[in-house]
Amino acid sequence: MSEFLIVGGTGKTGRRIATRLRDAGNRVRTASRTGGDVPFDLGEPSGWPRALAGITAAYLLEPVVQGTEEGQRRIPRLVDAAAAAGVGRLVLLSAPGVENNQAHPLWQAEEAVRNSGLEWTIVQPNWFAQNFSEDFWRPGILAGSLVLPVGDGATAFVDAEDIADVAVAALTGDGHQGQAYVLTGPRVISFGEAAGLIGAATGRPIRHVDIDPEDFIRAQIADGVPAGAARQMTRLYDGIRDGGHAVVYDGVPRALGRPPRAFEDFVAAAAAAGAWRPR
Numbered sequence: 001m002s003e004f005l006i007v008g009g010t011g012k013t014g015r016r017i018a019t020r021l022r023d024a025g026n027r028v029r030t031a032s033r034t035g036g037d038v039p040f041d042l043g044e045p046s047g048w049p050r051a052l053a054g055i056t057a058a059y060l061l062e063p064v065v066q067g068t069e070e071g072q073r074r075i076p077r078l079v080d081a082a083a084a085a086g087v088g089r090l091v092l093l094s095a096p097g098v099e100n101n102q103a104h105p106l107w108q109a110e111e112a113v114r115n116s117g118l119e120w121t122i123v124q125p126n127w128f129a130q131n132f133s134e135d136f137w138r139p140g141i142l143a144g145s146l147v148l149p150v151g152d153g154a155t156a157f158v159d160a161e162d163i164a165d166v167a168v169a170a171l172t173g174d175g176h177q178g179q180a181y182v183l184t185g186p187r188v189i190s191f192g193e194a195a196g197l198i199g200a201a202t203g204r205p206i207r208h209v210d211i212d213p214e215d216f217i218r219a220q221i222a223d224g225v226p227a228g229a230a231r232q233m234t235r236l237y238d239g240i241r242d243g244g245h246a247v248v249y250d251g252v253p254r255a256l257g258r259p260p261r262a263f264e265d266f267v268a269a270a271a272a273a274g275a276w277r278p279r
Helices: 015-021 047-054 074-084 108-113 138-143 159-170 190-200 213-222 229-242 251-256 263-272
Strands: 003-007 028-031 057-060 087-095 120-124 145-148 179-183 209-210
Touching: 003 015, 003 047, 015 028, 028 190, 047 074, 057 074, 074 087, 074 108, 087 108, 087 159, 087 263, 108 120, 120 159, 145 190, 145 213, 159 179, 159 251, 179 251, 190 209, 190 263, 209 213, 213 229
Parallel strands: 003 028, 003 057, 057 087, 087 120, 120 179, 145 209
Antiparallel strands: none
């Protein structure tokens, strides 16, 4: 019988994947620094054998995308350990365009998976719709002003439910091996439109406020964000500001045979679940 390891199994994608697998009657082991079935830290390889024992397929992710050479070697080392432990199938959470950019912090991770000799699938989601409801942008939504350096840029936000569906299909089914799926929503949406849709669903005014990228970096540093992390995040926002993320890809239809979930459906479900009620 198959047994699945979900690295980051308490996180945004991992917990959704684990729930789907368990609901289908599968044996699942979640691995996380806290709260998982087994304690797991990508910086502590001594704990990996316990997590990998008896596993047939694994979902891998790098929870802290790092610019250091040592940080970029964490997933490749885990891939080697998984192969040595007898894991037969890997699904890696990555990002769009990594395979064409050797400077990307996840390039070595993708290369390790592609060259592992195992069955593999790479999922490359665009910006998560759940960033508005679960973490990064939720405080701005609650405050009524989402202050981000993206200008009028737009992107095709992808629902984490779709990411989980694709990952489960790749972990459990055939026909996904050797595939890299770029995952987006069905249309591009500006942050102003997204804020307006959320405002309409919650019954209060919410707006996007543009900020100069350098001012954003200074504000992040003042809030305690490390300077390197603030600059790295701002570079990602630059891609939206410049129009480079305003693309819809066919990864969800290719993997699942259905269209991706609409952002409006995400907003309706999140509002109904109380995602934007103060906690």
